[in-house]
Amino acid sequence: MTAKQLVTPVFVALTELGAAQARSLKEKLGRGIIHGRRGRVAEEAADLLFDHAVEHIRDLFQAGEAIVGLCAAGVMTRAVAPLLADKMDEPPVLVMAEDGSAVVPLLGGHHGANELARELAALLDSVAAITTASDTRYGVALDEPPAGWKLGNPQHYKAFMAEVLAGASIRLDGQADWVSQSDLPLAADGALTLTVTEAPREGSEKELVLHPATLTLGVGCERNAPAEVLESLVLETLAANSLSPKSLAGVYSIDLKSDETAVQALARTLDVPARFYTAGELAEQGPRLKNPSDVVMAEVGCPGVSEGAALAAGGPDCELIVEKHKNAKATCAVARRAESLDGNSVGVARGRLVVVGLGPGDKSWRAPEVDQLVRGVTDLVGYHLYLDLLGPIGEGKERHGYELGEEEMRVRIALNLAAEGRSVALVCSGDPGIYAMAALTFELLDRGNRPDWNRVDIQVVPGISALQGASARIGAPLGHDFCTISLSDLLTPWEAIEKRLNAAAQGDFVVAFYNPVSRRRTEQLTKAVEILLQHRPGDTPVMLGRNLGREGETMTVVRLDELKSEMVDMLTVVLVGSSTSRRVAKSDGSCWVYTPRGYEKKAHLYADMDADKVAGGQS
Template sequence: MEPRAHAAILVLNPVALATARRIQAVTGGAIHGLAGRVEGADVTFDDTMAHIRALFVAHTPIIGICAAGILIRALGAALGDKHLDSPVVAVSEDGASIVPLIGGHHGANDLARVLAGALGGHAAITTAGDTVFGVVLDAPPEGYRLANPADAKPVMAALLAGEAARIEGEADWLRQATFAKSADAAIRLVVTDAATPGDEKTLVYHPRHLAVGVGCARGCAASELRDLVMGALEEAGLAAGAVGAVVSLDLKADELAMAELAKALDAPLRVFDAAALERETPRLANPSDVVFAEVGCHGVSEGAALAAVGAGGALVVAKRKSANATVAIARAPQPLDVESIGRARGKLSIVGIGPGKDAWRTPEAGALIAEAESVVGYGLYLDLIAPLIMNTERHVFPLGAEEERVRFALELAGKGRTVALISSGDAGIYAMGALAYELVDRDPGKGGISDAARRVEIVGTPGISALQAAASRIGAPLGHDFCTISLSDLLTPWETIEQRLRAAAVGDFIVAFYNPVSKRRRTQLARARDILLEHRPADTPVVLGVNLGRAEETLRVTTLEALTVDEVDMLTVVLVGSSATRAIQRAGRTPYVYTPRGYAKKLEPALAEGIDE
């Protein structure tokens, strides 16, 4: 097993730190230490149970150097489908005992064996197949799929009871298993790409060695392509579970129909350039000069299928057509090595990490960071998630190089990479999200991006923005209608900003100011204050939040009249209340600030009615 790049090594006391260092040397994972008790950890946390749950939900493998009960209690409510659970391993402080608790078939057992070898301890593997037969029937190795997993339990029970099994088809991993074997056994383990039914005495394993080559017209309906492919598989007697990849020309990488087909077959979509497909021309059953004139190769579906299975493979279904799509199917001698086939479509995840506080980062953000092959961002933002990307390729850009940063991320994804573009706060609020879509929309001749970059999958995930962080820390100042205004005139003319300020003032909106001042810009915040003072009281509460969610966090409450430029910097978010916003004074403590929604007025008629009675 290869060491896991993103494992979290959980340490709750200093005694376990030496064992953690030994584990880190093997796995490359980050050491997560309990704040106030463990010094020198890569990541610190305050709430053990919450931190364990957050790691698990983010699909981060967990190595807990602690009592197994702590991990079990933390994760009880978070456990779901065992086929999706991330590995969780408990290790004793001296490293003598290593127990895979969760995800045994998905890396935990292998990880326990690696740790046992490194620490000189014992891997307490309890899954029956592993311990008795050296094989797990309901979790076949990569490249194979079990067609009827619900029947695995009775078959395994029969083998554990001493019954023999008959192996039909070729699979070394089954031949090497230590259960009894007999040519006339009632228990059957069938290895085939044919559509074969299974039952409580028959497990059917499909080697994933079929490549489904597809082509389609732009905007082809997903149902049309799916029906064509499923019909071709059925007519050939082939199982959908034996499909290892859906393949096509790179010009079709962003076709929704192909993405939906890959999802339906639970197989990755891989694409080739025209030159790679043209090299398959001598093997095509149906070469087409028309196709060549249009896309630069003599066959898309057949060419892609053949390119995927390599020289040792062959077509099993020649090109079939519908009104807007084509399909061809090829078989390789062995299960497909997907990473060696063409390239992926490419994916850009636009990730908002919030202010940087681990507990404020969403599990989805953590999962997208964990899956990324490359991360791109401003250096400070990458530093905030450094423990999560210790073994991930990084591309650091300076402040001010926003367009270069986003363009680079898109072009990198266009090469088939899975890329995470990191923003603080929420990536869609005064951050990189809008710029990514602007580059996709921009004409290539006017500073746009390449066609390959334009075809990548783009996903976004929300983060906690500064206005949310400040509001939650101080009370509920955003309890009624509010707006956000950036005071930076680098990209927006000041005349436009001032027009928006006046509209917000007249509308009596609560206002969150982003980019309030900089070393160069010292007048805009004062001008904004004066405009708001024309329409709301001088004692309107103003919240100043600095470094929110970080160790240097500070919160102050002042008034609109008293607000000065010198107490604000670029790391400050400024929340200015409406005429209804109130501050609740507390002796020796920062006031609470809130904006009522009007419930008191709603209550007045009821109170009056009660008094009249």
């Protein structure tokens, strides 16, 4: 049995006093993120600013975040009330007084809110106003048992506990130390029963069923076997041996199967982790196997997968209670251990790599999905500056920072870490698929053809690119067809770049230039301007966005025939308008820039239609 995972709270502060209290608690806890109300909380006092409290709290709730509101309980209640549906799916929601005098868990008491409330109250030397009856009276929550245990019939919990609170005693049928050591009214002749069993049992309002995770399930299957083939084999085998799926600690197999859809789908169906072992680790279980196979040994390097994985996960003292069962495409076996097991504590998970983009720089431009995924990883890989820009969500992770120019090393390190079973975020600026690390990740997969890399679960998360940021700041220059061209010839021959420049110029595309200049490379932008001027007027607007989304941001508009290399550096994105791009003057002397799509023609058409209606006597 292991301790429950610590909840990472999002402190929602509506005032400076609340933000100060949140900073203090975050420091003492060693974890947490501070969201502050814009205009009431200083930017430097929060990790993120929001405009509308109720909307922001609802967004956090729907994202499943643990919320600690430093505000009145009424604010939090009104915010989440319309979203309440299933008690079992509610994330922790707490409110606390700004002076720290009280902490109240409102929702998700058995999903971490009560535990977090006690933790915060201890730091504040104040009161955790826990109202969950079973917690306050008995010190346990049977509907949220410790790791390594599951409640078999949660639908009966409410009625069962109502009788307990009314004075009924409980007979414990089986062994569960965490129950025996609680303050529950246990008695040999109790009117209610707590049954501890590995067997399937329906239970009732008079009987709660607790399943200890004492069973380890080993599986194997053919490559790309249908998920239902493995699932039906496992469920039929468990049923035939009177074993409940809720007593499984996890699904275990050889690492060659870590990316097998059927294995991962089975773990999701059973709501247990999927963990894996090398062939060498499974080979060590050879003397304990009931059905060793020379064929399997020759094929994967161990004498048996399903029996070996069940035994490896169960540990040296476990017993193989269900020998290898098989159908045409899959095998399974079950081992039993004396004590419950946290299924994540043995074997190795399938490695995961998320390639994320931070946007141009400002954290408010970062996709919420990026924050959510980065919080769940173990390792961060990227350019030092990009890792720094993650701010608080990067805290507590192992950092692997590299310099500019070490892009391939970054990706290799990220893939190697993920191949070891770690959860890794490869951090880029902008959008990871636009001149960033996503393409290189798949290029190395393609070039390397390494089985361990190919088994990694890879996800690319979009971000706001620099060209989108620049376009938004200045208006809508990307309102019609556009293209992007990198002027760096370090990886692409200049002849190829020049060919693309001519095509873009002839096609009258709006052009976004990436890597326009560097300290040693200034002539490429000059040549690009010369090519564009052959096909569009000299007064074509050129937009220079520097330090977008960061301190010192500037947005400048010049004529194409005025553009010089010295106006630009590597922190600048250059947008060159098409022949149809237009300036719109602003009252402060600056301008907007947009590229029309042709709505003017439609406007004439609508005007003609209106004129026809008037002529026909319609209004």
